[in-house]
Amino acid sequence: MTIRLKNVVVISDDIAARLWRDLPHMGRDDDPMRAAARDHAAAVERLCRDAGGSPSDLPARSRTAYTWLRFVSEPDHWRRHLSTLRRLQAALAVAPPPVGAAEIHLIAMSALWRIRERSRQRRPLLLRLHEGFMAADDAFLEEFVATWAVRDMASLNRVGRDFSLSGGFIEIAEQLSALAPEPDTAAMGRVHDLEASFHRVNSEHFNGLLKKPTLRWASVASTRTFGKYRFTEDLLTISPSLDAADVPAWVLDFVVFHELLHKALGLTPKGGRRYAHTPDFRVAERSHPRYAEADAFLKRLTRFHS
Ligand SMILES: [Zn+2]
Numbered sequence: 001m002t003i004r005l006k007n008v009v010v011i012s013d014d015i016a017a018r019l020w021r022d023l024p025h026m027g028r029d030d031d032p033m034r035a036a037a038r039d040h041a042a043a044v045e046r047l048c049r050d051a052g053g054s055p056s057d058l059p060a061r062s063r064t065a066y067t068w069l070r071f072v073s074e075p076d077h078w079r080r081h082l083s084t085l086r087r088l089q090a091a092l093a094v095a096p097p098p099v100g101a102a103e104i105h106l107i108a109m110s111a112l113w114r115i116r117e118r119s120r121q122r123r124p125l126l127l128r129l130h131e132g133f134m135a136a137d138d139a140f141l142e143e144f145v146a147t148w149a150v151r152d153m154a155s156l157n158r159v160g161r162d163f164s165l166s167g168g169f170i171e172i173a174e175q176l177s178a179l180a181p182e183p184d185t186a187a188m189g190r191v192h193d194l195e196a197s198f199h200r201v202n203s204e205h206f207n208g209l210l211k212k213p214t215l216r217w218a219s220v221a222s223t224r225t226f227g228k229y230r231f232t233e234d235l236l237t238i239s240p241s242l243d244a245a246d247v248p249a250w251v252l253d254f255v256v257f258h259e260l261l262h263k264a265l266g267l268t269p270k271g272g273r274r275y276a277h278t279p280d281f282r283v284a285e286r287s288h289p290r291y292a293e294a295d296a297f298l299k300r301l302t303r304f305h306s
Pocket of ligand 1 (some may be wrong): 258262276
C-alpha cells in the first residue's frame, strides 16, 4: 500500500528554509517553530492512520520529509540543529561565496547535499546539506563551507564522502530511518527473505552487533551491481536477480555480508582518506569462508546475462 499526501515535502523544506533565515532573531530554542514541525508530523500520522496505514506507507520522498519533521521536533535534536545552523552561519561569514547571498539548509534527503545555483529570479545560492552533517565539528564545517564557496567540487565530494562514513553521521542516518521503518513485507522476496539473511550474516560475521539497516529489494534486477549500501539512509538494497530459486541462500548472504561490511567499516574510521573498497575492506571480505566460491558464482551470473 502507498499513501500519497500532498505538501509533506514542501512543508519540511519550508521549515528548513525559515530556520536559516530566522535564526539571527531566534532564542536558544524557538518553541513555536518546533511545535509547528511536531504538529505537521502528527498531522501526517493522523492522515496515514485515517487511510488505514502508517508513515511507512508513504512514497520515499514524503517518508524522508516526515522522518525529518519527527527528528527535528525532538528537543535535543532541535537544539543541535539550531546550533549547527549557527556554526554554519559563522563559517559562511568567514568564507562567503564571491557574489550575492547564500543560504545553507539542513534537511534529511537521499543525497549528501544538493546545490542550487543562483537563478535569474535572484534567489540566493543554496546549499542543502544532509542532517547528518550536524555531527561535524567546527573545523570541518569551516573547511566544507569554504570549499563550497570557491566551487571546488572535487574536494567537496572527497571530504563530504569521507565524513558520511563517520560514526556520527551514520548514527543520525540510523535515527532518521528508524522513525519510519520500511514495512517488513519489503524485505520478503519471492524466494529469499532479506530480513532472515541479515540476521544470519549479522550473527555469523559481526557477533550480532550491527544494527539492522532498512532492507529492500531494488527496483531494477541488475546482474552487475548485486547490492548497495547507502550511508545517507542506512539503506541496504539487493538486486532482485538474486531472488531466484537457483541462487542459493549462502550466495545472497555473501552479498549481504559485503554490503554490511561497508556499514561496519564506516563505523570504525581509520586515518587518512577513505574509499569504499580499501585494502582493509578487501582483506576482511576475503576472510569470508566461502569468498572464492561466492565470487565465482556471481561472476558466472554476470557473464550469463551479458
Ligand atoms: Zn562494495
